[in-house]
Amino acid sequence: MEHKAGDWRLIMGDSALCFSTMKNLDWNDLQSFLAVARGGGLTKAGAETGLSPATLGRRMLSLEEAVGRPLFHRSQTGYALTADGQSLLRRVLAMEASARPIAEWSGGKGQRPVVRISAGTWTANFFAENIFKLWSPDDPFRLAFKTTEAKLDIAHREIEIGIRNRAPDSPNLAARKTAVVAQAPFRARAHARPGEEEWLAIGREDAVTRSARWLNEQEDIQVAAWANTPRMLSDLIRAGVGKGILPCFAGDRDPLMERAGEPIEALEEGQWVVAHNDDRHRKEVRTVIDRITDLLTAHRALFAGERPLGME
Template identity: 35%
Template sequence: MKSGMLDNLHAFLVLADCGTLRDAAQQLNSSSATLGRKILQLEEEVGLKLFDRLPAGYTLTPDGKRMRDQLDPFQTAFAGFEQWLQSTTRRPQVRLSAGSWTMKFLQRHIKDLQRAEDNFDLLFVSSEARLSIKKREIDIGLRSTQAHEAGLVSKRLTTTSFAPYVHADKTQVTDMPWLSVSPEFAQTSSIRWVLANHLEHITTFVSAPHNLIDLVEAGAGIAVLPCFVGDTNPLLNRYGPPIAELSGEQWIILHEERRNLPEVRLMADRITKLVQSNRGLYRGDQPSDHEAAEVNEV
C-alpha cells in the first residue's frame, strides 16, 4: 500500500458517510480543501471515480459504493482498535452525536448529564450528518427517526414541534423577511419546509442551522426553530403556531453491544430523563406569551 493511502481511505469513508466536505472535514479536524485533495489523490491511486460532485454534496458512484462495501470491515475494525487504544491510555469516553438544535439543548443542561464524580469523559459531536453507531463512530445518537439496522437499539423519547420565531420586538411586524439555511446545506425537514414554502421571501442564508438564532436575535427576520429552543430563548417570540407538517419524534439510538457498558448506559439514562422531563417544551405546549394567532403571510 502506498504511503498515505491509509489516511486517504479513512477520509474516503468519512466523506461517504457525511456526504459533504464541510461535515467530513469537521469530523476529521481538517479543512475542506485538504480533504478534497485527499479524495482526488485516492481516485488517482485506485484509478476510479469514487464520488459525483453535486451542488448538494458528494454522492458515491457505483465504483465508490463497491469500494465502500469492501472497506466496511476495515472501518469497523479500525473503530474498535481506536476504542481499545483509548481504553488503555485514558478514561473511558462516551461519544454523543445529535443535530445542532438538540446538541444546544443538551449542552445547556450539562449539569444534568455530567457529574464531578463520573469516571468517564463526555464528547459532544455536533453534526447534521449521521455518524455511524453501528460502525462505532459514536456511542449514543439522538435522531428524528427510529433505527432499523441490525445491531442497533432505538427508544422513542418524545414528540417534537417546530414553529416560526422572530425577535420579541418584531412580533407585530407583518412584512418580516424569512431566514434559512442555504439549499446546498439543507439536510433537515424544517429547512426544506422553509425553502419549499417561503423561498421567494428569504433574504438571508446561512450554512448551518445554529447560525439562524443569531440572526433572529438581531431582528433580521423569521426562522423556523424547534419549540424546545425557541420557547426557552427570552429574546424570541413565536410568529405563529407550531407547523403541523414538521411534527416529529425524538429517538435515542444505541449500539446493541456497547449499550451495556456502564458509562454508556448511565449517560443514556440521564439523557432519557432530561428529554422526557421536558416533553412539554418539545411538544410546544409552553408557547411564548405573545404568540400570534397564525403565521403572518409576507
C-alpha cells in the same frame, strides 16, 4: 406500530463482513483511503493525515491496483466514491470500529473511555445547558459531542449515541423514543412590526432539516434573508430581521424571542435515542443513554411546544 417513550426497538440484520479479499492490503493505505473518502478529495485528506496530495494520490492509485477495481470518480471538484469504493468504505469503517477497543486498551490503564454523542444544533445546545445531568467529573468516562444536522454512521461506530427524528431502519441498531418535537415560527420579542415580518430561511443548498426543506417548498412567502446554519438563522431572528421556524424547545427558551404563529402540525416529529445494539450494553454507554432519556422525557412538555416563555 406505536412505540412508547422508553421502549427499545431493535432492528436486526446480518451485518457480517468478509475481509478475505483485503488480507494483503496495507492498513496505512486503508486509513489514507478513509481520509480521502471522508474529505471528498486529496486536500482535506492531506490536512488530516499530514501527507501531501501527491502522496495520497499515488496511494489511492496503488490501492485501486491492489483491489483490481476503480474506487473513485475523479474530477476537478474532488474524489467521489464509485459503487466499489462505497463497498470498501463500509468494510474499512467496520475494521476501524473493531480496532478502536484495542487502541483504547493500549492507551493505558488510566485512560477513560469516550462516549460520542451526535445531535442537531438545538438538541446539542440543550445538552450543553444541562451537561451535569448527563455527566459529572467523577464519572469513569468522558463525553465527546458531535454537533451536526447530518446523520453520522452508528452502525460503523462513528458515534456511540445519536439523537434522531425517526427510528432507524439499519441493521443491528436499537432505538428508544423520548419525546415529540414541535416546530413553530418565531420572531424577535422587540420586533418593530409584529405580524408584518418577512421570512428567514435556510438556503436550499444547505436545507438538511425537514423544517428548512418545508419552508423552501412554500410558494406564497417572502424571504428577507437566508442563512446556511440553524445558529445563523436564530441570530437573524433575534436581530429582528424577520421570522423563522425553530423547534419550540429552542425558541421558547430564548427570552429575546416570541412565537409568531402556532406550531406547524406538518413538522411535528418524534425524537429517538439510537445506539448500536452491542454498544448499548457497555456500562458507560448505557449510563449516558439512561441519563439522556431521563432528561428528555422530563422535558416532554417543552419539546411538545406546551411551554411558551412566560407560561405558568
